[in-house]
Structure formats: structure tokens, C-alpha cells
Amino acid sequence: MDKNSIISFASSKNFGEIADLIRKDLDVWSPLVGSNGPTGPGPEEPYAQAIESDSGLQDKFGKAVNTVLMGEVDTASAEEKFPHPMLVFNLLVLLRNVKLPKARPAIAAMRMMPGILAAALAERDADLYADLLYALAVNQENGEEFEFWRSLLGSPQWRYVGAAVVGLRNCGWEKAVTTLPEVKKAIQQHPELPSFRAAVMLLIDENPMANWPQCAARYLKGSEGASIRALLQELSPGRYEVSLDKIDAVPGTVLDDYQRRMSAKKVSRSAGQNWQENCSSPLSPARSRPYPTPEARPGVGILTLGDLRQGEKGGIHEGKPARKYGPPCGSGQRGYWPQPIAEKRYNNVGHELWSCLKDVFCFAKLKKGSLQSEPMWSHNRYNYV
Amino acid sequence: MESPWPFPAQLPKIERFGEDRRMFGQEGDTHTVKESAWLDAMRSVSPPHNDSWGVLVAANFREDKNTAPARAAVFRQAIESAERTTSADEANKVLHNALGEVNRPENRFDSASNDACRLGSVPFDQLARAVDVKNFGERILQATGMNLRQKDRRVHLAARVRAGTITPADLGGDVGGQNGVWATDAHSVCGKGTDPQQAADIRDRLGLDDPDRFGEGEPMIVLSYQADKIPDNAVYRPTVVDAGGFAVSAAWLPSSPADATGFTQDLRTGQPSCPEIIHKPFQARQVASLTAMEGFATGPATGYRQERLKTS
Numbered sequence: 001m002d003k004n005s006i007i008s009f010a011s012s013k014n015f016g017e018i019a020d021l022i023r024k025d026l027d028v029w030s031p032l033v034g035s036n037g038p039t040g041p042g043p044e045e046p047y048a049q050a051i052e053s054d055s056g057l058q059d060k061f062g063k064a065v066n067t068v069l070m071g072e073v074d075t076a077s078a079e080e081k082f083p084h085p086m087l088v089f090n091l092l093v094l095l096r097n098v099k100l101p102k103a104r105p106a107i108a109a110m111r112m113m114p115g116i117l118a119a120a121l122a123e124r125d126a127d128l129y130a131d132l133l134y135a136l137a138v139n140q141e142n143g144e145e146f147e148f149w150r151s152l153l154g155s156p157q158w159r160y161v162g163a164a165v166v167g168l169r170n171c172g173w174e175k176a177v178t179t180l181p182e183v184k185k186a187i188q189q190h191p192e193l194p195s196f197r198a199a200v201m202l203l204i205d206e207n208p209m210a211n212w213p214q215c216a217a218r219y220l221k222g223s224e225g226a227s228i229r230a231l232l233q234e235l236s237p238g239r240y241e242v243s244l245d246k247i248d249a250v251p252g253t254v255l256d257d258y259q260r261r262m263s264a265k266k267v268s269r270s271a272g273q274n275w276q277e278n279c280s281s282p283l284s285p286a287r288s289r290p291y292p293t294p295e296a297r298p299g300v301g302i303l304t305l306g307d308l309r310q311g312e313k314g315g316i317h318e319g320k321p322a323r324k325y326g327p328p329c330g331s332g333q334r335g336y337w338p339q340p341i342a343e344k345r346y347n348n349v350g351h352e353l354w355s356c357l358k359d360v361f362c363f364a365k366l367k368k369g370s371l372q373s374e375p376m377w378s379h380n381r382y383n384y385v
Numbered sequence: 386m387e388s389p390w391p392f393p394a395q396l397p398k399i400e401r402f403g404e405d406r407r408m409f410g411q412e413g414d415t416h417t418v419k420e421s422a423w424l425d426a427m428r429s430v431s432p433p434h435n436d437s438w439g440v441l442v443a444a445n446f447r448e449d450k451n452t453a454p455a456r457a458a459v460f461r462q463a464i465e466s467a468e469r470t471t472s473a474d475e476a477n478k479v480l481h482n483a484l485g486e487v488n489r490p491e492n493r494f495d496s497a498s499n500d501a502c503r504l505g506s507v508p509f510d511q512l513a514r515a516v517d518v519k520n521f522g523e524r525i526l527q528a529t530g531m532n533l534r535q536k537d538r539r540v541h542l543a544a545r546v547r548a549g550t551i552t553p554a555d556l557g558g559d560v561g562g563q564n565g566v567w568a569t570d571a572h573s574v575c576g577k578g579t580d581p582q583q584a585a586d587i588r589d590r591l592g593l594d595d596p597d598r599f600g601e602g603e604p605m606i607v608l609s610y611q612a613d614k615i616p617d618n619a620v621y622r623p624t625v626v627d628a629g630g631f632a633v634s635a636a637w638l639p640s641s642p643a644d645a646t647g648f649t650q651d652l653r654t655g656q657p658s659c660p661e662i663i664h665k666p667f668q669a670r671q672v673a674s675l676t677a678m679e680g681f682a683t684g685p686a687t688g689y690r691q692e693r694l695k696t697s
Contacts, residue, residue, distance in 0.1 A: 034563045038525060038562070040520075040598075201545065202528055205531070206531055
């Protein structure tokens with residue numbers, strides 16, 4: 001069946017019927033079995049396309065795949081072999097291509113039978129346990145298998161090590177970056193795997209918004225760390241030279257830095273209610289609350305001084321809801337921080353931030369020389385210096 | 386421009402076997418009711434991208450004379466063992482399982498049973514294989530879980546190759562799978578430009594007709610390598626049971642046993658185009674160079690279908 005037929009079928013059927021379709025359709029040979037190189041698409045490809053193009057079907061397909069695989073696991077646990085190894089193979093390939101959270105129970109159950117899996121298609125140079133590990137790497141939840149992947153890096157089987165590299169990459173960039181030295185060592189022992197350089201490149205490409213310089217500096221120490229830091233820098237040009245002009249969506253980092261300096265100087269907060277805990281940006285590891293993303297809030301643009309002042313009592317924005325990044329100011333706004341915290345922040349931070357930023361800009365002008373070049377009679381608001 | 390490959394003076398003529406339903410063009414074969422039913426059902430298979438796929442594939446099975454008898458027997462046996470084919474879906478499934486049987490290690494193209502298709506020597510000094518970016522990324526860069534189904538990601542990966550960030554030394558795994566490496570003479574592909582129009586021209590000459598993988602705007606990667614990297618120095622003439630991966634490609638032409646190699650089918654004209662051979666997989670790191678083509682200016686041409694249908 002092609003993608004559109006699968007979508008129209010799945011839209012009108014329950015997951016049991018979809019499971020029947022999968023059993024009928026995917027118990028066939030695949031050119032991907034036993035292959036370590038590019039061939040053609042496998043029979044599961046139309047299913048992967050269908051699931052990706054209609055996210056509403058994800059749960060149904062997840063349940064259906066889970067049902068089919070659980071059936072196979074039941075038989076395999078009794079007979080010590082899978083009755084339909086090609087069906088299992090094709091579904092594992094599907095699971096390494098798309099995320100189906102509802103199929104996690106079946107993946108967990110299959111992890112208990114590595115020997116049976118590895119033997120299922122051994123005569124075709126395929127290791128289904130390795131395919132299961134790749135499926136797990138893609139379908140793990142919140143990097144819960146982090147320690148498992150780390151331990152797997154020492155495996156003598158290059159396929160398992162490859163799965164571990166993928167698993168660590170899918171654990172989140174912060175966790176992944178801490179293990180880069182171990183990954184490098186493991187990859188060097190298995191020439192069948194793509195290079196360490198490729199692994200780093202994929203990690204960067206998968207996490208383009210990550211704060212690589214900060215994380216690399218924190219976790220990658222010593223000479224080994226220095227070489228990896230250099231590789232990170234080489235493969236992500238520009239990310240180490242953040243220019244204010246280029247920040248067009250997430251200025252939270254700038255405010256974080258500013259706030260850090262400020263809080264060190266004079267801001268005091270009661271425990272659990274300070275700026276750092278509640279307002280850090282999505283790029284900051286200290287994030288403790290969800291943070292609205294630019295995608296989630298269309299129209300969000302560059303942070304301006306006016307935005308910092310919005311909601312200011314007596315100002316033109318008084319009472320208006322917060323709509324941009326930066327400190328929420330003013331009472332009564334429907335920002336995303338809890339109201340009491342927002343009020344405190346306004347009282348303590350908003351004014352301070354605004355007044356200090358004025359000083360910063362004034363200082364910048366002085367440094368640039370433009371202030372001095374202006375005639376004394378100018379009505380420049382900063383010419384009090 | 387003169388072709389670098391010495392094309393035969395007369396292009397291979399596609400012979401027609403009338404209305405009989407013998408497979409593999411082998412005279413004297415006893416065809417069975419099941420074979421006939423299967424070929425009939427194949428004619429009614431119509432994948433979304435190619436409304437004459439079944440007809441073309443059935444024609445390829447009928448007209449290819451190069452499939453070794455032992456391999457043909459394995460294929461037939463798989464069809465025999467299936468229930469009588471009554472629908473296009475069933476015919477498709479029977480086809481896939483039959484291909485599975487032929488691609489078992491003891492039967493596939495590099496087995497002793499296919500010695501008749503083994504060519505005397507490697508006919509080129511440098512070879513090229515074209516792959517789609519998704520397969521390239523997933524298989525030999527292990528970009529698993531990175532959702533290369535998203536086009537911008539595929540384009541980005543191709544840009545990485547073009548910028549030289551990814552070199553052959555970064556690759557893992559093998560080039561090719563269990564159904565071999567399909568390769569052509571590098572001179573037919575490399576050095577012919579990489580802009581969208583040139584890329585589409587190369588794609589059409591290579592007969593890469595899958596619009597999902599080689600459709601408009603899709604980038605393509607060409608791996609070129611020296612002939613001495615071919616395992617055992619063994620190259621084979623492609624046959625219909627080798628053609629394609631999961632399904633048999635419709636954009637494929639049976640070659641004459643008199644030809645030095647197989648040929649790709651030009652998607653625009655339906656005529657034989659570039660020389661084509663298959664050989665065993667080899668390590669991807671042994672590739673000499675990677676060329677990333679820009680996104681194709683157009684989708685795969687379809688002119689070959691009309692041309693082929695005239696004789697089918």
C-alpha cells in the first residue's frame with residue numbers, strides 16, 4: 001500500500017485493524033536486511049511517510065505496532081524464536097525512523113531477549129538486537145537510558161556501539177556533550193563506524209540552538225577536551241561569536257548575562273523566587289520553568305527598551321499583557337510567571353534593569369565618541385556627563 | 386560531445402516475446418498457471434508514482450534473458466509456493482518474497498549460480514554510484530533519529546558534503562547492500578556539473594525514477610571510487626531479479642548477452658544510456674570522492690514509459 005492508502009485506511013479504522021494490515025503488509029523481504037550501506041527504501045517506508053505526514057495517526061500506529069510486536073514477543077518467549085522475523089525487522093526499521101511512544105512497552109519487552117533477536121536473521125547477516133537498540137535510541141524518553149548507552153560504548157560489537165552513539169545523541173545535547181571523550185575513544189576502536197568528526201557534526205546539526213561554548217567549557221577539560229572543543233568550534237562556525245545584531249529571536253541569554261552581573265551586585269531575593277530561577281532563557285542550563293519559544297509565540301521579535309518598560313505603572317503599556325521576552329513588568333499583566341513573582345520582579349528588577357541599561361547605552365556612546373562630538377547645546381538626554 | 390563509453394554500434398533491441406507469459410525469456414520453459422496469474426496480476430499493479438509500473442515490470446520479467454537458470458528456478462519456486470495470485474496486492478507480496486528468496490546469500494548475484502552473468506573484467510578504471518541523501522545519511526553517516534525525511538535537513542546534509550565538511554574519511558558502513566552496488570562508469574557522471582539542470586540530466590540518464598528519493602528539488606550524492614576497490618575484482622551484469630531494491634524498478638532494461646555490460650535506461654527516451662554493472666559492497670571509507678549535486682531542477686522524466694510500452 002502507498003502512503004495515501006495507508007492514511008485513508010488508518011483514519012477510518014481502529015488500531016487492531018491497523019495491526020492486521022501491518023501483519024499482512026510488512027511480513028516481506030526488505031533490501032535493508034543485512035545491509036550496512038545505502039540501498040533502496042524498505043517496505044516500511046510508506047508507513048513512515050504516512051505517520052509523519054499525519055501526526056494524528058501516531059498514537060494509533062504506535063498501539064498497532066505495539067500489538068504486533070507484543071504478539072511476536074509472546075510467541076518468541078514460548079518457542080525461543082520469532083515466527084515472523086522479517087515482520088519484526090521491518091517494524092524495528094520503522095521505529096528507528098519515526099517516534100512511536102505507544103510502542104515503548106514492546107521495545108522494553110524485546111530488550112529481554114537479546115539472544116533470540118540476534119539469532120533471528122543471523123543467516124542473512126542481520127542482527128535484530130542491534131536494530132532494536134537503534135529503535136530504542138530514537139524512542140527513549142527524556143534520555144532515560146543515558147547510563148545504558150554509556151555502558152554500551154564499551155561493547156565489542158560495532159553495531160551496538162553505533163547504537164550507543166545514536167542513543168547518547170538523542171539523550172539531549174547537554175548530556176551528550178559530557179560523553180564526547182568516551183564516544184571518541186569508542187569510535188576509534190571500531191573503523192566500521194562513521195568518524196568522530198561526523199558524530200560531532202550530527203550532534204551540532206541536531207541541536208543548532210544549543211549553548212555549545214558554555215557547555216563545552218564546562219564539561220570538556222584538559223587536552224582531550226581542548227581538541228573536542230576545537231572540533232565543536234570548527235563545525236559550528238559563528239556560534240562562538242554571538243553578536244547582538246544577530247540575536248533576533250531569543251534575547252534571553254543577553255538578559256541572563258546582564259542579570260547575573262546585576263544580581264551579584266545588588267539584587268537580593270528570597271529563596272526560590274529570584275530572577276535566575278524564574279526567568280532564565282531556554283538556553284540556560286539553570287532553566288527551571290518552561291519558556292515560551294519564538295514558534296509558540298508568533299510575532300515575537302527583537303527585544304527593545306520599550307518592551308522592557310511595557311506594563312510600567314503610569315506608562316503607556318500599563319496593564320497590557322507581557323508579549324515579549326525579557327522581564328515582565330507591571331502588575332496585572334498576564335505573563336507566564338506566577339503573578340506574585342511577577343509583581344516582585346517588577347518592583348525589584350524592572351526599574352533597576354531599565355535604569356542600568358540607560359547607563360550602559362550612555363557608556364557605549366561615550367566609548368564610541370559620538371557623545372563627545374555632539375555640540376554642548378544639543379538636547380541629548382545623556383549629555384549630563 | 387562524444388560519449389566516453391564505447392556504445393555498441395546498434396543499441397540493444399528489445400525483443401518481444403508475443404503474448405506468451407514465459408518469464409526470463411527462456412525458450413522451452415514450462416510456464417505454469419500460477420506464473421501466468423502472477424504476471425497478469427503484476428500488470429494491474431499501479432503504484433502512485435508510476436501508473437504503468439506493473440506492465441513494465443511484467444515486460445522486464447518476460448524479456449530478460451540473463452537471469453541464470455538456477456536463480457530463475459528459485460524465483461519461480463517462490464511464486465509456486467504462494468497461493469494463486471488474485472489481486473495486485475498479492476502479486477506485489479509474492480514478488481517481494483520471491484526477491485527475498487533470490488537475495489539469500491546462496492542465491493544472490495555473487496553466488497556461484499550466477500557465474501554466467503559475471504563479466505570478465507572490470508570495464509572501467511573509475512566507477513560511480515549515485516545515492517539519495519536520506520539513505521546516505523541514515524546508512525553511512527548514522528544520522529538515525531535525525532528525521533532526514535524533512536527536506537531542509539537533506540539539503541543541509543548535502544550542503545555539508547559540498548562544503549567539504551563531510552569527506553570519505555568520515556563515512557562508516559558499506560557502500561551498497563545485499564543486492565549489491567549498482568555502479569556506472571564515473572566518466573558518465575562525474576565532471577558533468579552539479580547545478581540543478583545538470584543534476585536532473587544525470588539523474589535521468591542513470592534511470593533513477595523514484596520521485597520520493599530523486600524528485601524535484603532533491604539533492605543527490607555521487608560516490609566515486611577506483612576499480613581496485615571492488616571486492617574480488619568481480620563484477621556482474623544486472624538481471625531483472627537484481628533490478629531495484631524492495632520492488633523491481635520499472636526504469637530498467639534487459640541487456641543483450643552480447644553486450645559488454647548492462648545499461649541504464651534514459652528516463653527521457655527509454656533508450657539504453659550509461660553502462661551499468663553490479664558488484665559486492667565495500668567499505669564506504671574507500672570511496673575516493675563525494676560529489677553533492679544541487680536539488681534537481683525537475684522531477685524524473687517519464688518519457689521512457691511510452692517508449693517501452695510500445696514494445697511491451
